[in-house]
Amino acid sequence: MRQPFFILIPISILMGSFAFPRPNEPCESPANRLESELHLNSSGEAIYEQWCASCHGTNGRDFLERIWKLGSQQEDLERVIASGHPLLGMPAYRDALSAEDIRNVAEYVLSKAKESPSFLAAPPLFVQASDIQLRANIIADGLDTPWGMDFLNDTALIFTEREGKLWTIQSGIKQEVTGLPHDIHAKGQGGLLDVMHWTESENQQNWIYLSYSKNHPNDKKLSATAVVRSRITKSKQGFKVDEWETIMVATPYGKTHHHYGSRLAMGNDNMLYITCGERGLRDVHPQSLETYPGKVHRLHPDGKVPQDNPFVAVTGAIPSIWSWGHRNPQGMLIHPETGAIWTHEHGPKGGDEINVLKKAANYGWPEITFGRNYSGTVITRDTAKVGMEQPLHYWLPSIGACGMEIIHGDNWPEPWQNNLLVGSLSFEYLERLVIDSSGRVSGREELLNDIGRVRDIARNQRGDIYVAVEGAGLILHLEPILEN
Ligand code: HEC
Incomplete structure (x- = not known):
C-alpha cells in the first residue's frame, strides 16, 4: 500500500495591512461611551495588552523580526492562540477568549509584525498523508x-x-x-x-x-x-x-x-x-x-x-x-x-x-x-x-x-x-x-x-x-x- 505522497507548501498569502479597530473618540452620551468601551474591550490591541503583553511585551514587541515557529498567517495564529503549545510554553486561550477575540488579537499581532520591514512570512509545512x-x-x-x-x-x-x-x-x-x-x-x-x-x-x-x-x-x-x-x-x-x-x-x-x-x-x-x-x-x-x-x-x-x-x-x-x-x-x-x-x-x-x-x-x-x-x-x-x-x-x-x-x-x-x-x-x-x-x-x-x-x-x-x-x-x- 504505497501511497502517493507530497508536501504542500502553500504560497503564503500576504494579507496586506490591517485596519484594526481603534477605540472611538470619547463621546458625550453615556450610551455612546458604553458602546465605545465595549468596542475597546474587544479590540485586538486591548486583548493583547490584557492577555498577552506580560509574556510577549507591549505593542507586540516579541513578534517583530520573529522567525515564526508555528506559521505566520492569520489562520496559523488563530490556531496557536486557541490551542496553545505546551512544549513552547504558549497557553491555550480557547476557553478564555471568544473566536472573535482570538481573530482580533491574531490580526493585531500580525499587523504589528508586518510593520517591521524585516517581516518574514513563514508558511507552515503541510504534509499530505493518504488519509489526513x-x-x-x-x-x-x-x-x-x-x-x-x-x-x-x-x-x-x-x-x-x-x-x-x-x-x-x-x-x-x-x-x-x-x-x-x-x-x-x-x-x-x-x-x-x-x-x-x-x-x-x-x-x-x-x-x-x-x-x-x-x-x-x-x-x-x-x-x-x-x-x-x-x-x-x-x-x-x-x-x-x-x-x-x-x-x-x-x-x-x-x-x-x-x-x-x-x-x-x-x-x-x-x-x-x-x-x-x-x-x-x-x-x-x-x-x-x-x-x-x-x-x-x-x-x-x-x-x-x-x-x-x-x-x-x-x-x-x-x-x-x-x-x-x-x-x-x-x-x-x-x-x-x-x-x-x-x-x-x-x-x-x-x-x-x-x-x-x-x-x-x-x-x-x-x-x-x-x-x-x-x-x-x-x-x-x-x-x-x-x-x-x-x-x-x-x-x-x-x-x-x-x-x-x-x-x-x-x-x-x-x-x-x-x-x-x-x-x-x-x-x-x-x-x-x-x-x-x-x-x-x-x-x-x-x-x-x-x-x-x-x-x-x-x-x-x-x-x-x-x-x-x-x-x-x-x-x-x-x-x-x-x-x-
Ligand atoms: C505565559 C506566557 C505567554 C502568554 C501569556 C502568551 N504567550 Fe504566546 N507564546 C509564549 C511562548 C513562550 C511562546 C513560544 C515562543 C517562542 O518559541 O519563541 C509563544 C508563542 C506564541 C505564538 C507563536 C509564535 C511563532 O513563532 O509561531 C503566537 C502567535 C503567540 N504566542 C501569541 C500569543 C497571544 C496572541 C497571546 C495572548 C492572547 C499570547 N501569545 C499569550 C508565551 C505566552
Whole structure:
C-alpha cells in the first residue's frame, strides 16, 4: 500500500495591512461611551495588552523580526492562540477568549509584525498523508546532528547532538545542559547518542541516562558503546545534572567507528534495555555470548544484573545479555499496550528488520539475513535456521532505519493508532507502518519526503510526536489536522 505522497507548501498569502479597530473618540452620551468601551474591550490591541503583553511585551514587541515557529498567517495564529503549545510554553486561550477575540488579537499581532520591514512570512509545512493532513512545526533548527530525544515532562524536551552536546527545550527556549562525560568519542558514527529520562517511582527521583561511544581510558583510538546516568534537577537556570555513574561499557573496545547501536528504553518490568551494535565485526561478536557488542542487554536501573536474565548461569557468557545475533539496532520502543520490546536494526544492503524481542532469542546475524554485502556479494543464502528468529518485518531495499515510535494518544485519529513511525536515513523520509490485528505490517507510507536524514522520533504522555532530522538540523513537531 504505497501511497502517493507530497508536501504542500502553500504560497503564503500576504494579507496586506490591517485596519484594526481603534477605540472611538470619547463621546458625550453615556450610551455612546458604553458602546465605545465595549468596542475597546474587544479590540485586538486591548486583548493583547490584557492577555498577552506580560509574556510577549507591549505593542507586540516579541513578534517583530520573529522567525515564526508555528506559521505566520492569520489562520496559523488563530490556531496557536486557541490551542496553545505546551512544549513552547504558549497557553491555550480557547476557553478564555471568544473566536472573535482570538481573530482580533491574531490580526493585531500580525499587523504589528508586518510593520517591521524585516517581516518574514513563514508558511507552515503541510504534509499530505493518504488519509489526513499533518502539520510539521519547526521547534528547533540550526542543529548539527540531533541523535536522541526524550521528554522530561510534557512541556520539556531533552535531546542530544552527536557532536557532544545535550540540550533542553522548555517554553520555547533551548538551553544547554553542561557537565557531560569527558570521554565522548565523537568520530564516524560515534559521539553522544541516545538520552532517556526515567523517574524512580519510590522516591520520585529524576534520572537521565546517556548512551555514547566512549574512549578507551588509555588509547583514544579505541572506543566502546557506554551508558551512564545522573540525577537531573530543575533550577532557575534550567536543568542540571550532577555526577555520572557508569551503568555499562560494551567491551571489548574496538578500533572501528561504526555500529554502536545505542538505543535506551525502560521496560514495564522496570528494567533498562540497551541495544549494542556489532561494531562492524560480524564474525566476532553477534554469535558469541562472551562479548557485549551485537546484543540487547537488560539491567536493573542502577546497572546491576537481574538474576532472571537468560544467560546468568552460562559460564563465560555476559550476564546482561537479553537477546543476541543483532547487527546495528538503532530503534527501540516499549509497546504501550502489550509492553513488548520492539527493536529495528540496520541490515547490510537490504535486510533492515523489525524484531519483537524474546528472552534469550538469537536474531541470526550474520548466519541468516535478507541482505547482501554492500558490494552486492552474498553473505549467506540462508534466511532461516532452526533456533534463530524471523523478523516481524524486513525492508528491501534497506531504508537505513533509525529511531522508532508508536502512535498512541487521543490527538491522533483511529486509523493511526498503534501505527509505527520509523526514520529513514538513506531515503530521508519518515515511514509510517500500519500494523494489523495479527501484529503484521499491512501498509507503508512515506511522510516528510526529502526532509533529511530522520534520526529519532519521540512521543510524550499526551501522544505528541517529535521528529529529529540531521542534515537539515531540525526538530519537528508533527500534528494531525483533524476536522473540528
Ligand atoms: C505565559 C506566557 C505567554 C502568554 C501569556 C502568551 N504567550 Fe504566546 N507564546 C509564549 C511562548 C513562550 C511562546 C513560544 C515562543 C517562542 O518559541 O519563541 C509563544 C508563542 C506564541 C505564538 C507563536 C509564535 C511563532 O513563532 O509561531 C503566537 C502567535 C503567540 N504566542 C501569541 C500569543 C497571544 C496572541 C497571546 C495572548 C492572547 C499570547 N501569545 C499569550 C508565551 C505566552
